[in-house]
Amino acid sequence: MAQYKLYGDQELVQLMQSGDERVLVEIYDRYWDKMLSVAFNRLGNQEEAEECVQDVLYKLWNLRHDFSLIKVELSNYLARGIRNQAFNILDRRHRERMKSEGYAPAEDVNLLSPERALMLRELQEQIDNSIAALPPQCQLIFKLSRQEGLSNKEIAEKLNLSENTIKSHLKKANKDLRDNVKTLTTAIFIYTLFQ
Structure with a gap:
């Protein structure tokens, strides 16, 4: 073993x-x-x-x-x-x-229509692409925080960086992701508003 x-x-x-x-x-x-x-x-x-x-x-x-x-x-x-x-x-x-x-819920209401499922897939794809476009260290810190659930302190210890550096990278990652995804989420919101 x-x-x-x-x-x-x-x-x-x-x-x-x-x-x-x-x-x-x-x-x-x-x-x-x-x-x-x-x-x-x-x-x-x-x-x-x-x-x-x-x-x-x-x-x-x-x-x-x-x-x-x-x-x-x-x-x-x-x-x-x-x-x-x-x-x-x-x-x-x-x-x-x-x-x-x-x-x-009403029987005939499909809460996740094919169009909405496609939009969700596209949104997830855009989020994944936005994460991949982050600078390498920023991307690593974001993944450790959001995907592996580590705290800022744990990430700082693991990467031998200060907690302020970790916070700075996460702030940048969140801003970049927000900016990259904003257009698609606006389009999805408008689409669902008029459906």
Whole structure:
């Protein structure tokens, strides 16, 4: 078992594709704490956060034969998986609350029409492109903060920088993202206003 700790993420993914279950145990050991932290930050509930992490790891294992890491680190892939699964859990939580309060949406209303789904995909794509366009250190700090859920202090310690430098990079990243996404969000707002 100790040999798996020496492997990089690319090697683990290749071994996982062959069905080696010990790889999933290594990924679990390596990333569980970070994934749980990100999930808990989004959900605020320990049980749901644990469920979220387990679901992401389960999905990763089910996709193992087709899964590969191209231009993305495993930690980033897992953080994105946690984010998406947390959104699903929050959506389910919201629907259950609405149902318990007696709210029932009209049957013929499609809340996520194909047009809206396309707009959301385009918005996510533009956000991803905007993040990729950030300067390398700014991009790294933004990802550590937003995708991995690290605090400014944790990022400062990890990168051996001051907290003020971290705050400055995050401020720049937020401004750049806001500026890059503003046009598309305005268009989406106008479109939904007149639908």
